[in-house]
Amino acid sequence: MDGTSDDPFMSGGVEAVPATHRELLEKLTVRESRFYTIEGEKARCLTCERRCLIPPGRTGYCRTRMNIEGKIYTLVYGDISSISVNPIEKKPFFHFWPGSRALTVGSWGCNQSCSWCQNFEISKTPPNPRTATYTSPEDLVRIASSSGCHGVSLSFNEPTLLLEYALDLFPFAKSLGLNTSYVSNGYMTVEALQRLKGSGLDAVKFDVKGDAEAVRRFCDADVSLVWRNVREAKGLGMHVEVVVLLIPGINDKEESIMEVIQRHLEYAGYDTPIHFTRFHPDYQMLDRGPTPLEKLERAYSIAKKQGVDYVYLGNCPGHRYEDTYCHSCGELLIKRRAFKIIDCKLREDCLCPACGQRIPITGRISLETKTACAAGLMDGDDERVQGTLCKS
Numbered sequence: 001m002d003g004t005s006d007d008p009f010m011s012g013g014v015e016a017v018p019a020t021h022r023e024l025l026e027k028l029t030v031r032e033s034r035f036y037t038i039e040g041e042k043a044r045c046l047t048c049e050r051r052c053l054i055p056p057g058r059t060g061y062c063r064t065r066m067n068i069e070g071k072i073y074t075l076v077y078g079d080i081s082s083i084s085v086n087p088i089e090k091k092p093f094f095h096f097w098p099g100s101r102a103l104t105v106g107s108w109g110c111n112q113s114c115s116w117c118q119n120f121e122i123s124k125t126p127p128n129p130r131t132a133t134y135t136s137p138e139d140l141v142r143i144a145s146s147s148g149c150h151g152v153s154l155s156f157n158e159p160t161l162l163l164e165y166a167l168d169l170f171p172f173a174k175s176l177g178l179n180t181s182y183v184s185n186g187y188m189t190v191e192a193l194q195r196l197k198g199s200g201l202d203a204v205k206f207d208v209k210g211d212a213e214a215v216r217r218f219c220d221a222d223v224s225l226v227w228r229n230v231r232e233a234k235g236l237g238m239h240v241e242v243v244v245l246l247i248p249g250i251n252d253k254e255e256s257i258m259e260v261i262q263r264h265l266e267y268a269g270y271d272t273p274i275h276f277t278r279f280h281p282d283y284q285m286l287d288r289g290p291t292p293l294e295k296l297e298r299a300y301s302i303a304k305k306q307g308v309d310y311v312y313l314g315n316c317p318g319h320r321y322e323d324t325y326c327h328s329c330g331e332l333l334i335k336r337r338a339f340k341i342i343d344c345k346l347r348e349d350c351l352c353p354a355c356g357q358r359i360p361i362t363g364r365i366s367l368e369t370k371t372a373c374a375a376g377l378m379d380g381d382d383e384r385v386q387g388t389l390c391k392s
């Protein structure tokens with residue numbers, strides 16, 4: 001199977017009116033890709049590690065890249081399916097500008113095939129350029145600023161598919177002092193990652209779906225390429241956090257958890273935070289219950305024992321392992337409830353107030369958050385801007 005498709009515009013169960021592909025070139029959301037090579041009549045997409053070889057008139061695996069008359073076009077440039085203001089902790093980033101807010105957007109499609117996807121409404125729906133609405137990079141940055149956000153984050157579906165848009169968006173965001181982040185499965189090519197860094201991408205949350213076998217079997221992907229990108233991102237100076245959704249019967253065996261932790265130590269390093277998050281039945285995976293808490297706590301213990309300094313549990317509101325403790329003296333530094341910081345003892349210079357240890361945090365704790373915590377006023381609720389509020 002080549003993973004390509006000639007039926008790209010099925011959306012919401014309604015087939016788009018047939019038309020020539022040339023007509024698509026007039027749409028604002030259809031732009032020539034900057035990442036492909038020509039191989040005879042076909043073109044090879046170099047956006048992600050699927051490296052689809054796409055014949056004319058067809059789309060790649062993700063259905064967001066199309067070969068139109070020998071060139072590859074992205075069909076999702078500025079086609080924003082979802083937008084909301086989120087606490088950065090929701091990504092989750094716990095060591096990147098803690099307490100800040102990010103205007104978070106997504107588009108359509110995905111380049112992996114996980115049957116437990118929590119955002120399947122958009123990730124499993126291909127774009128339809130004929131009905132798409134277009135948000136320019138400039139407008140998006142303006143919305144972020146006027147919404148009181150400290151950054152912009154591409155999330156919800158796989159942001160690698162918004163690559164060309166991101167390359168135009170991030171310089172605008174940086175020029176206004178906003179930080180930038182990706183919430184990604186990390187399956188982009190190295191060239192794409194390097195270009196993202198060059199355009200101003202500050203942080204990547206890498207979703208590692210499990211050990212090599214689980215990722216091959218359930219996501220149709222090679223996890224060693226994700227770990228390669230983790231190392232590459234660190235080498236490029238980006239802020240990195242790793243998230244592992246622990247799913248009963250898929251990736252929660254002790255050997256599987258150990259493999260992930262070993263790779264984390266090898267490719268990300270002991271001071272890169274790792275989050276083990278709790279699965280809830282969703283999409284096509286409704287045949288099992290949520291991850292037992294003991295499993296998550298066991299993963300936490302193994303990771304700590306193996307030498308990871310900052311380990312967190314996610315989707316366990318109120319659990320003590322959502323909090324940040326100094327890796328040197330054990331002092332409680334940041335107390336969270338779900339995505340809210342509810343208490344903060346970390347100094348503004350990111351030193352532990354008890355022992356003076358430097359805590360590996362990119363940026364600094366938001367002053368607004370620190371003040372609100374001190375006054376007992378912390379409220380990190382999401383604020384919907386428009387469209388779908390996603391569960392990422």
Ligand code: SF4
Pocket residue numbers: 045046047048049050051052059060061062063064065111161
């Ligand atoms: S982005 Fe990835 S999945 Fe999509 S067409 Fe390109 S190589 Fe294939």
